[in-house]
Amino acid sequence: xFLSYKVLLHGKVLYLNNELPFSEFHSRFxxxxxxxxxxxQQLLSNLLVPKSVxxxxxxxxxxxxxxxxxxxxxVVLDCLYWSHDKKENDSSDMKNIMRQFASLRDEHQLAxxxxxxxxxxxxxxGLHNDNMxxxxxxxxxxxxxxxxxxxxxxxxxxxxxxxxxRYGKDAMREARLLSLxxxxxxxxxxxxxxxxxxIGKREKEPTSQEAIDxxxxxxxxxxxxxxxxxxxxxxxEYSMKTIDRLIQQARENGILQKVDTGxxxxxxxxxxxx
Numbered sequence: 001x002f003l004s005y006k007v008l009l010h011g012k013v014l015y016l017n018n019e020l021p022f023s024e025f026h027s028r029f030x031x032x033x034x035x036x037x038x039x040x041q042q043l044l045s046n047l048l049v050p051k052s053v054x055x056x057x058x059x060x061x062x063x064x065x066x067x068x069x070x071x072x073x074x075v076v077l078d079c080l081y082w083s084h085d086k087k088e089n090d091s092s093d094m095k096n097i098m099r100q101f102a103s104l105r106d107e108h109q110l111a112x113x114x115x116x117x118x119x120x121x122x123x124x125x126g127l128h129n130d131n132m133x134x135x136x137x138x139x140x141x142x143x144x145x146x147x148x149x150x151x152x153x154x155x156x157x158x159x160x161x162x163x164x165x166r167y168g169k170d171a172m173r174e175a176r177l178l179s180l181x182x183x184x185x186x187x188x189x190x191x192x193x194x195x196x197x198x199i200g201k202r203e204k205e206p207t208s209q210e211a212i213d214x215x216x217x218x219x220x221x222x223x224x225x226x227x228x229x230x231x232x233x234x235x236x237e238y239s240m241k242t243i244d245r246l247i248q249q250a251r252e253n254g255i256l257q258k259v260d261t262g263x264x265x266x267x268x269x270x271x272x273x274x
Contacts, residue, residue: 003160003189004176009111011073012046014066018053018082025049028185035184048072056083060100067108075104078115081133088134089228098141114138118147121234123200127161127175136227143167151198156180158187159198212236212246214255218266226262 001007017025033044048070053059067075077083086093101112116138122131127147129139139145145164151157161175162168177193180186217232218224224232226247233243247264250256256264 003178003187004191005172009073010046012048012070014048014063014070014072014075016053016063016075016077016083017049018077019079022049022051031183032185035181035186053083055085056097056100057085063104064107067104067110071108072110074111074113076113076115080114080116080138089231091135091137094135094137095141098137102141114142118149119231119234121237123149123152124237124239126199127159127163127195129163130227130230134231139164149198151177152200153198156182157198159193159195161195210238210242210246212238212243212250214250215266218256218264220266223259223263223265226264229264 020028029049033041036044048066050062050066056063063075066072080097081088084093084097086097088094101114104110105112117133118131119133125131127149129145130136131147132138132145142164143166144162146160146162148158148160151159156179158178158180159175160178162173165172174192175195177190177198178187179190181188212233217229226244229247230240230243236243238246247256251258251264254267257267259265
């Protein structure tokens with residue numbers, strides 16, 4: 001069982017850690033292993049962890065070799081950010097990476113879990129697919145998306161929510177409250193919760209001070225979709241509604257030009273701010 005979710009298939013897990021030094025990972029894992037009851041210690045032999053995980057351009061062959069020889073039922077990549085040298089906002093590049101994951105899944109009949117980071121400014125947003133860094137391809141291509149976030153009410157608590165379940169029931173999409181033991185690093189599931197109670201509330205800035213320098217967001221001659229503009233404006237920590245209002249204001253002020261449905265580019269203008 002994973003938290004409150006039933007595990008249907010048991011076997012080896014190939015864990016590809018590229019974020020932590022192996023010594024740090026080993027130290028954390030040792031604490032987690034020691035906290036397991038004796039009857040579950042045997043499960044530790046199912047975990048396969050290479051000491052080094054290069055970028056996937058040079059590692060796909062080794063991953064497939066390990067899958068053929070060890071026959072894991074699951075591959076975990078932790079994390080996506082360090083696994084490639086592509087531009088995360090480039091949908092074509094990210095689509096190719098997701099196709100590689102799908103190919104790995106289908107060829108070896110296993111599950112693939114990819115750990116990905118949230119974008120800047122998402123701490124004040126509700127839990128949904130658009131909180132992921134980079135291209136929207138990740139959310140579209142995955143069968144299941146789950147967001148894990150620290151509670152703003154209690155630093156020891158987390159909220160977990162499936163934001164997409166292609167094969168799951170809608171009843172499973174509710175947010176759940178977890179607590180983290182800082183000694184063993186194991187989570188405990190406390191059941192369903194209201195996610196709004198755990199999301200930080202940003203102090204509202206005066207409307208007159210809300211501004212976006214669109215000449216810093218868009219390059220001259222570049223045509224950018226609304227969603228991508230919103231992603232690039234994450235550092236401002238404005239709501240999507242505010243960004244949409246500032247986009248409209250920029251159009252009225254001759255800073256942005258709408259060139260297609262939901263797509264914009266810079267106008268030739270000396271005005272810098274909306």
